[in-house]
Amino acid sequence: TDPEAYRDRLERGPGEADALFGDLLINVTRFFRDAAHFRALRDEAIAPLIATAIPDQDLRIWVPGCSSGEEAYSIAMLCADEIERTGRELKVQIFATDIDERMLEIARAARYPLSALSDVPDALREAYTLGREGSFQLTAQLRD
DSSP: OOHHHHHHHHHHHTTTHHHHHHHHHOOOOOOTTHHHHHHHHIIIIHEEEEEEEOSOOEEEESSSSSSTTHHHHHHHHHHHHHHHHHHHHEEEEEEOSSHHHHHHHHHHHTTEEEEGOOOOOOHHHHHHHEEEEEEEEEHHHHOO
């Protein structure tokens, strides 16, 4: 209730700034969150990008605020699937960024609880995930 007292606490308490940082960030993410938007993204953006991409040039996509990576990997799965479907030979680079280093560590490992698999469409689940003990991981090809 006292902003000056809280400022003093932030300056003196070693963990308070980290706790505030964690409270301010919104780490709400999941694979294919809002399926209708991902279908539109595939149909209206990814498919045309893949269809018109120049084979010798990398297709680059930036995902800001990626949190623990589920949406970035969802986009990667859609791109890989579209490339496979069309038979194109393209290299896609996805740059996923976030200010929360803890979430980026999860994204780099690409290992998630089994409960998150329910959000991944069956065909993409079979093509791009590997079962692990009590969890799953995205394939090395997709992570790379």
